[in-house]
Amino acid sequence: xxxxxxxxxxxxxxxxxxxxxxxxxxxxxxxxxxxxxxxxxxxxxxxxxxxxxxxxxxxxxxxxxxxxxxxxxxxxxxxxxxxxxxxxxxxxxxxxxxxxxxxxxxxxxxxxxxxxxxxxxxxxxxxxxxxxxxxxxxxxxxxxxxxxxxxxxxxxxxxxxxxxxxxxxxxxxxxxxxxxxxxxxxxxxxxxxxxxxxxxxxxxxxxxxxxxxxx
Numbered sequence: 667x668x669x670x671x672x673x674x675x676x677x678x679x680x681x682x683x684x685x686x687x688x689x690x691x692x693x694x695x696x697x698x699x700x701x702x703x704x705x706x707x708x709x710x711x712x713x714x715x716x717x718x719x720x721x722x723x724x725x726x727x728x729x730x731x732x733x734x735x736x737x738x739x740x741x742x743x744x745x746x747x748x749x750x751x752x753x754x755x756x757x758x759x760x761x762x763x764x765x766x767x768x769x770x771x772x773x774x775x776x777x778x779x780x781x782x783x784x785x786x787x788x789x790x791x792x793x794x795x796x797x798x799x800x801x802x803x804x805x806x807x808x809x810x811x812x813x814x815x816x817x818x819x820x821x822x823x824x825x826x827x828x829x830x831x832x833x834x835x836x837x838x839x840x841x842x843x844x845x846x847x848x849x850x851x852x853x854x855x856x857x858x859x860x861x862x863x864x865x866x867x868x869x870x871x872x873x874x875x876x877x878x879x880x881x
Contacts, residue, residue, distance in 0.1 A: 672759045673877055674824040675751070676815045676841060678833035679766035679773055679787070681710075682851050683780075683870070685743040688768040689723050695734050698726035712836030712856045716767060716807045724790065728799030732792055735771045742776055747871030752780055754874045761822045765814040767806055767837055784818045786810075812840040832873060833857065849873060 680687045693702035702723045709719035752762050763784035766773050770787045777785040791800040804810060811831075819829050831838065831845035834853040839860055842848030850861035851870070858864050865872045874880060 671828060671878075672761070672822075672824055673755065673828050673830055674761045674763065674815070674819050674822055675755055675830045675832065675873065675877075676763040676765055676784075676811075676818065676845070677831075677870075678811075678835065678838050678851075679764050679776075679785075680768050681834050682832060683745060683748055683764055684776060685745050685868075686741070688738060688742065688772050689720075691738045691741055692727050692730065692734060692769075693723065695737070696727050696730050698723075702726060709837065710835035711854050712839075716837045717805045720767065720788065720805060720807075721801070724801055725799040727790070727797045730797045732771075732795050732797070734797075738772050739775045742772065744776070744780065745868060745870050747869040749780060750871040751873055752782065754871070754879055756781065758879060761818070761824065763814065763818045765806060765811045765841065767811075767835075783822075784814075786814045808837040808840040811838060812844045815841045815845060830873070830877065832870075847876070849876065 677683045687706055690703050693699045705719050705723050708714045709716050755762055761783045764777055764782050766787040768787050770789050773785055773787045788806050789802045791798045791802045827846040829845040830847045831841040832849045832851050834851050836856050848861045850858045850864040852868055
């Protein structure tokens with residue numbers, strides 16, 4: 667009997683794996699929500715460079731205490747079907763990754779709770795218990811997302827044609843380009859136009875039948 671195909675499914679985090687934009691939850695605590703939300707929208711449409719937009723938005727968070735991370739984690743809402751998708755993939759031997767333009771300080775808890783196999787995100791600089799408004803380490807931009815998908819596929823012994831990238835914003839396009847299948851999830855027009863398939867209902871379990879799987 668032939669073994670079922672194994673996939674590596676890599677998801678964007680904000681507005682894909684989770685309903686929220688974490689940078690906006692942090693900005694709400696910092697009093698900079700309106701500015702940050704406007705810049706986030708521009709970045710996701712592809713109107714401005716992601717790294718530039720990230721630095722601008724993170725700069726508004728200077729002075730926040732690190733206790734804000736616990737508050738934000740409590741507010742984050744996994745997208746409908748997220749756990750069903752992950753459990754369904756694991757049930758037939760597939761792997762799941764999350765690569766985010768957001769932040770490890772929040773994603774670590776969410777990814778662990780959902781049973782994700784791999785995840786990667788940006789790190790915020792903290793000095794004396796407060797955010798400085800800066801970042802530490804490489805920025806997880808569009809190119810870094812594509813690299814993560816390829817590295818995880820190699821690590822898991824899964825060929826690129828058996829990889830799937832799921833996202834909603836312009837910074838997901840490069841990983842969609844290297845994946846075997848690119849899925850636009852309630853995505854911006856620029857992403858829908860370039861993706862192989864689109865899911866227009868906010869239910870991640872709808873990715874399973876695209877792969878010939880059932881939840």
